[in-house]
Amino acid sequence: MTGAPTIGARLDALLQGDATSSSRDGLQTVRVFEACHRCLTEEGPLLLTIDDVQWVDRQTLALVHYLLRAAESSRQVLVVLCASRPAGTVEDFLNRLRESVAPSAFTEFRLGPLHHEEGLELARLVVPALAQEEAEELYVQAQGSPFWLEALLKGGGAASAQRLVAARLRSLDADAATLFAVLVVASRPLSVERVDALFRWGEPRLRAAIQHLVNRGLAVVTGTAVEVSHDVLREAALQDLPDAERTRLHRRLATWLETEAEGDLATLQEALEHRSSGGLPTTELALRIVRSPQRRLLGKDG
Numbered sequence: 001m002t003g004a005p006t007i008g009a010r011l012d013a014l015l016q017g018d019a020t021s022s023s024r025d026g027l028q029t030v031r032v033f034e035a036c037h038r039c040l041t042e043e044g045p046l047l048l049t050i051d052d053v054q055w056v057d058r059q060t061l062a063l064v065h066y067l068l069r070a071a072e073s074s075r076q077v078l079v080v081l082c083a084s085r086p087a088g089t090v091e092d093f094l095n096r097l098r099e100s101v102a103p104s105a106f107t108e109f110r111l112g113p114l115h116h117e118e119g120l121e122l123a124r125l126v127v128p129a130l131a132q133e134e135a136e137e138l139y140v141q142a143q144g145s146p147f148w149l150e151a152l153l154k155g156g157g158a159a160s161a162q163r164l165v166a167a168r169l170r171s172l173d174a175d176a177a178t179l180f181a182v183l184v185v186a187s188r189p190l191s192v193e194r195v196d197a198l199f200r201w202g203e204p205r206l207r208a209a210i211q212h213l214v215n216r217g218l219a220v221v222t223g224t225a226v227e228v229s230h231d232v233l234r235e236a237a238l239q240d241l242p243d244a245e246r247t248r249l250h251r252r253l254a255t256w257l258e259t260e261a262e263g264d265l266a267t268l269q270e271a272l273e274h275r276s277s278g279g280l281p282t283t284e285l286a287l288r289i290v291r292s293p294q295r296r297l298l299g300k301d302g
Contacts, residue, residue: 113144
């Protein structure tokens with residue numbers, strides 16, 4: 001953009017200015033955004049592609065949003081093509097775009113898992129000699145995800161997932177590693193509010209740990225909940241977690257859930273499961289649940 005004949009030099013000067021003041025000064029940010037828009041106007045039609053949107057910082061997403069709104073109001077040709085894994089920041093970005101551009105200017109494709117036959121076809125392409133039963137088993141393990149199916153096929157089954165998990169865990173800081181271990185043992189999505197109540201780290205520290213996991217593909221945020229990104233990852237990580245640590249986390253989750261339940265039977269049932277897995281006594285809590293007038297709300301499985 002800085003190569004634009006008239007405004008390029010102005011944008012370059014803004015970008016080369018005092019970085020510290022730029023990050024604090026909202027007016028300076030708007031000046032940069034507006035200079036970018038004017039550069040695009042000079043440069044003509046543009047295609048902007050962004051891969052892994054879940055890794056993009058908020059200020060850059062704000063710039064893209066600004067450029068699209070400005071392009072629409074000035075009838076400038078700008079096409080933005082984005083790809084992403086599921087993440088809370090991405091959903092926010094998409095919602096803002098839907099509200100900012102005309103419906104005809106916004107198209108979204110959500111890719112689901114491969115269908116059964118598609119998964120088996122991919123398996124045969126990657127490993128032509130693979131037996132049908134093995135292909136079926138790996139397809140079920142991968143839950144139709146082409147990424148995990150290929151990883152399992154090329155790596156020799158579940159061992160490849162364990163190697164991938166181990167490699168990514170080595171890059172985590174202490175907070176992210178602790179959070180990941182809890183998500184693995186919990187075996188279900190946890191609301192950000194619940195995780196905050198469990199760790200008492202404060203929102204900035206917790207958000208940083210969650211983002212750390214999302215950036216490495218180990219977790220996803222859906223709505224207000226965070227969970228391990230795939231069962232293959234969770235199962236591989238669970239196998240690598242030492243027995244003593246797994247037991248400790250089950251007991252911690254059980255104690256915390258009982259404290260937080262306030263009579264909610266679903267939460268108490270969850271606490272009971274963790275008590276059982278953690279080797280804690282279960283009779284008293286089980287009787288408390290089955291004697292409750294609301295016990296039928298737990299359904300047949302409960």
